[in-house]
Amino acid sequence: xxxxxxxxxxxxxxxxxxxxxxxxxxxxxxxxxxxxxxxxxxxxxxxxxxxxxxxxxxxxxxxxxxxxxxxxxxxxxxxxxxxxxxxxxxxxxxxxxxxxxxxxxxxxxxxxxxxxxxxxxxxxxxxxxxxxxxxxxxxxxxxxxxxxxxxxxxxxxxxxxxxxxxxxxxxxxxxxxxxxxxxxxxxxxxxxxxxxxxxxxxxxxxxxxxxxxxxxxxxxxxxxxxxxxxxxxxxxxxxxxxxxxxxxxxxxxxxxxxxxxxxxxxxxxxxxxxxxxxxxxxxxxxxxxxxxxxxxxxxxxxxxxxxxxxxxxxxxxxxxxxxxxxxxxxxxxxxxxxxxxxxxxxxxxxxxxxxxxxxxxxxxxxxxxxxxxxxxxxxxxxxxxxxxxxxxxxxxxxxxxxxxxxxxxxxxxxxxxxxxxxxxxxxxxxxxxxxxxxxxxxxxxxxxxxxxxxxxxxxxxxxxxxxxxxxxxxxxxxxxxxxxxxxxxxxxxxxxxxxxxxxxxxxxxxxxxxxxxxxxxxxxxxxxxxxxxxxxxxxxxxxxxxxxxxxxxxxxxxxxxxx
Numbered sequence: 001x002x003x004x005x006x007x008x009x010x011x012x013x014x015x016x017x018x019x020x021x022x023x024x025x026x027x028x029x030x031x032x033x034x035x036x037x038x039x040x041x042x043x044x045x046x047x048x049x050x051x052x053x054x055x056x057x058x059x060x061x062x063x064x065x066x067x068x069x070x071x072x073x074x075x076x077x078x079x080x081x082x083x084x085x086x087x088x089x090x091x092x093x094x095x096x097x098x099x100x101x102x103x104x105x106x107x108x109x110x111x112x113x114x115x116x117x118x119x120x121x122x123x124x125x126x127x128x129x130x131x132x133x134x135x136x137x138x139x140x141x142x143x144x145x146x147x148x149x150x151x152x153x154x155x156x157x158x159x160x161x162x163x164x165x166x167x168x169x170x171x172x173x174x175x176x177x178x179x180x181x182x183x184x185x186x187x188x189x190x191x192x193x194x195x196x197x198x199x200x201x202x203x204x205x206x207x208x209x210x211x212x213x214x215x216x217x218x219x220x221x222x223x224x225x226x227x228x229x230x231x232x233x234x235x236x237x238x239x240x241x242x243x244x245x246x247x248x249x250x251x252x253x254x255x256x257x258x259x260x261x262x263x264x265x266x267x268x269x270x271x272x273x274x275x276x277x278x279x280x281x282x283x284x285x286x287x288x289x290x291x292x293x294x295x296x297x298x299x300x301x302x303x304x305x306x307x308x309x310x311x312x313x314x315x316x317x318x319x320x321x322x323x324x325x326x327x328x329x330x331x332x333x334x335x336x337x338x339x340x341x342x343x344x345x346x347x348x349x350x351x352x353x354x355x356x357x358x359x360x361x362x363x364x365x366x367x368x369x370x371x372x373x374x375x376x377x378x379x380x381x382x383x384x385x386x387x388x389x390x391x392x393x394x395x396x397x398x399x400x401x402x403x404x405x406x407x408x409x410x411x412x413x414x415x416x417x418x419x420x421x422x423x424x425x426x427x428x429x430x431x432x433x434x435x436x437x438x439x440x441x442x443x444x445x446x447x448x449x450x451x452x453x454x455x456x457x458x459x460x461x462x463x464x465x466x467x468x469x470x471x472x473x474x475x476x477x478x479x480x481x482x483x484x485x486x487x488x489x490x491x492x493x494x495x496x497x498x499x500x501x502x503x504x505x506x507x508x509x510x511x512x513x514x515x516x517x518x519x520x521x522x523x524x525x526x527x528x529x530x531x532x533x534x535x536x537x538x539x540x541x542x543x544x545x546x547x548x549x550x551x552x553x554x555x556x557x558x559x560x561x562x563x
């Protein structure tokens with residue numbers, strides 16, 4: 001199941017990236033016929049305007065003419081859905097049949113829009129891979145990864161790559177299905193986060209996900225497909241066919257927000273904070289779609305599409321912040337200096353490319369000024385890379401790892417305080433509590449040497465056996481005075497990691513750490529803090545033992561105590 005799911009996400013990402021690369025390497029601007037239609041009546045569709053010099057103008061079509069689209073499947077797809085350069089469109093104007101070949105669009109998409117679309121696609125895919133890789137067994141994480149992969153797959157698809165025209169129709173319907181499937185996956189995530197429901201509002205909505213999927217994909221897409229495959233269907237009928245699908249899509253989007261709102265109202269503590277951020281992300285992300293769909297259903301207006309695109313593209317970036325900053329799904333992601341330097345360098349290079357493009361178009365007439373500006377930009381960006389790296393490094397560290405650094409600082413602070421504790425029971429109990437709470441361990445134990453064996457003075461493991469000093473894990477700590485990964489040795493000790501308490505060259509005990517609650521490995525900086533805690537706790541335990549011996553010797557009137 002895990003490999004199948006990860007394979008599905010990888011396949012969606014791979015196909016989406018291949019399509020995006022091919023689209024970037026292929027210049028294929030949207031085609032146009034050069035006529036705008038106002039409304040439909042029984043005698044035909046009224047032409048409201050005609051672009052001078054366009055294929056429609058060359059064919060003799062004028063504003064006010066009533067035309068009828070020749071009822072063939074390919075012609076209806078070209079005239080009503082997506083037109084590409086070279087497509088053939090046929091209309092009837094009175095008694096004559098006019099054939100037009102779609103021209104190349106006069107201008108390409110703005111470079112800023114292209115960059116935004118590509119960045120959004122990559123952001124969707126990056127987050128999908130991260131979630132599927134780190135939490136493939138979590139039902140909520142699987143739903144979230146599927147949502148991200150489906151939306152990334154459907155973003156910025158160049159339908160002009162697909163020929164013949166009938167194939168283009170099926171690709172369009174496939175992209176719509178991907179978006180709808182992604183929305184349903186987001187609804188499943190809302191129902192299962194932070195934990196799967198057993199009853200109540202979320203459980204009820206969760207039971208309706210599959211019926212909604214059947215209605216949206218089979219009924220909505222099926223009716224729309226049938227309308228374009230039946231050549232005799234009218235334009236007004238074809239315009240009305242997507243309405244059931246759009247209404248179903250709106251229902252899913254509203255349900256997502258409603259489920260998150262219900263979870264937010266009933267949650268407490270850290271879950272409430274995480275749900276609030278996820279709720280805000282999805283509410284803003286789907287607000288544009290709701291406005292866009294409402295405009296189509298009520299007025300047939302698509303003017304709000306840029307706003308819908310902007311809000312949807314904000315979702316992966318919002319989720320990235322929530323997942324990394326507020327540990328949604330407990331996904332840990334190490335952002336080290338190499339990642340920061342690589343990412344910042346990529347951004348700086350991209351800025352230089354955009355600037356160079358702008359300079360080439362703005363001051364193209366003055367080649368000397370263009371060269372000076374490009375040289376100046378290169379010097380400024382080159383000299384600013386290091387301070388930008390340092391600032392971003394501090395910003396990333398503060399943004400994503402503030403809580404973890406605070407936990408490590410708490411462990412290190414207690415390690416120094418442990419040397420002043422005067423009670424063995426307090427020392428043992430506090431050491432275990434501080435390590436387990438700050439490092440989010442499922443279990444922890446404090447072991448000490450007693451008569452040739454190592455016994456747990458306190459343990460939160462279900463089973464805390466005493467072990468011989470010849471146990472492989474203990475033997476490794478006695479020999480090398482270094483932490484031992486328990487998965488790598490044959491030992492009776494439970495847990496993940498054992499950290500030695502070495503005092504004057506001998507192993508006085510060790511701190512035994514179980515798995516983290518997030519099921520992640522203990523990071524190197526966390527291990528360093530725990531090792532410091534184990535060392536100082538061992539020194540403190542040995543000091544208490546010596547103090548006890550000195551008090552015992554003083555009480556009996558003995559002489560010096562041999563250490």
